[in-house]
Amino acid sequence: MERKESSKLNIAIIHPDLGIGGAERLIVDAAVELATRGHKVHVFTSHHDKTRCFEETVSGIFPVTVYGAFLPRHFFYRLHAVCAYLRCIFVALCVLFMHPTFDIILADQVSVVVPLMKFKKSSKVVFYCHFPDLLLAQHTTVLRKIYRKPIDYVEEITTGMADLTLVNSKFTASTFGKTFKHLHTRGIRPAVLYPAVNVDQFEKPTATKLNFLSINRFERKKNIELAISAFALLYTNRQNNIQGENENGVSLVIAGGFDKRLRENVEYLDELKNLADREGVSHRVRFITSCTTSERNNLLSECLCVLYTPQVRHYLILSII
Numbered sequence: 001m002e003r004k005e006s007s008k009l010n011i012a013i014i015h016p017d018l019g020i021g022g023a024e025r026l027i028v029d030a031a032v033e034l035a036t037r038g039h040k041v042h043v044f045t046s047h048h049d050k051t052r053c054f055e056e057t058v059s060g061i062f063p064v065t066v067y068g069a070f071l072p073r074h075f076f077y078r079l080h081a082v083c084a085y086l087r088c089i090f091v092a093l094c095v096l097f098m099h100p101t102f103d104i105i106l107a108d109q110v111s112v113v114v115p116l117m118k119f120k121k122s123s124k125v126v127f128y129c130h131f132p133d134l135l136l137a138q139h140t141t142v143l144r145k146i147y148r149k150p151i152d153y154v155e156e157i158t159t160g161m162a163d164l165t166l167v168n169s170k171f172t173a174s175t176f177g178k179t180f181k182h183l184h185t186r187g188i189r190p191a192v193l194y195p196a197v198n199v200d201q202f203e204k205p206t207a208t209k210l211n212f213l214s215i216n217r218f219e220r221k222k223n224i225e226l227a228i229s230a231f232a233l234l235y236t237n238r239q240n241n242i243q244g245e246n247e248n249g250v251s252l253v254i255a256g257g258f259d260k261r262l263r264e265n266v267e268y269l270d271e272l273k274n275l276a277d278r279e280g281v282s283h284r285v286r287f288i289t290s291c292t293t294s295e296r297n298n299l300l301s302e303c304l305c306v307l308y309t310p311q312v313r314h315y316l317i318l319s320i321i
Contacts, residue, residue: 009039012102018045020257026195028054035062046087067094081151085112092116111158127162132179156180165190203301210250213303217257218265223309232279258289
């Protein structure tokens with residue numbers, strides 16, 4: 001992948017759903033940085049809601065092309081992984097047959113597009129592995145294990161077909177090796193490329209009270225209920241130990257990417273609200289869905305502490321929503 005320092009590259013980025021989240025933040029930041037350095041960047045995706053996305057994707061810094069938005073995301077709330085694969089394959093085929101050759105093709109999250117992009121002989125294919133999908137999927141029943149078996153196999157095989165594989169941390173690199181044992185045996189080692197964070201966008205901290213903030217997608221694997229239960233314990237102890245507690249003295253804000261198309265997002269938000277009510281802290285917990293970048297930055301500056309509750313996962317990107 002050597003090139004002259006002064007040359008400019010033609011780069012394609014394939015991302016499954018250009019919504020609001022940590023993976024999307026990383027992809028958008030990468031596209032912006034490459035474009036501002038003079039490279040020609042084109043982002044391809046199966047979904048891009050201009051009312052629910054990062055501002056940079058509609059600012060004109062780089063073009064965003066959507067293919068396959070008509071394809072289903074699930075069948076009766078089942079087969080989500082299969083549908084995600086089909087949607088990404090459709091995007092990859094459109095890029096393959098409808099666009100000229102790119103110098104570099106960057107894909108992330110869904111590795112099944114890698115072998116398709118390898119048909120562009122003069123292109124180098126880079127795959128960014130945020131985390132092995134097979135570790136995020138449920139394998140709790142025999143039926144689920146049978147369903148996931150071929151998907152997990154395809155994930156490992158196609159990930160190993162990239163010209164370069166990147167991961168977001170040394171922790172993920174270690175997990176990669178332990179999970180994709182066949183790739184590890186073949187000597188395939190991912191390179192670590194840490195997610196970049198534009199620290200200049202953040203304001204100085206202004207927190208003077210016990211304001212806590214949780215930033216995650218509204219997904220059960222994020223374990224946000226732990227934040228609510230822990231906050232309820234803290235609040236109850238303060239109420240018992242401090243006379244005349246100031247009602248404005250302690251609060252919890254739960255903000256995150258929310259997509260009303262996703263059944264889990266809708267159900268989990270209701271579950272969290274019900275939990276806050278049962279814990280007796282609903283009046284101290286505020287839920288914010290898919291806030292803007294400026295709103296997120298204000299929340300970060302106003303909080304005393306950011307809570308991160310997912311189990312056995314890397315800390316993703318500070319600037320995610």
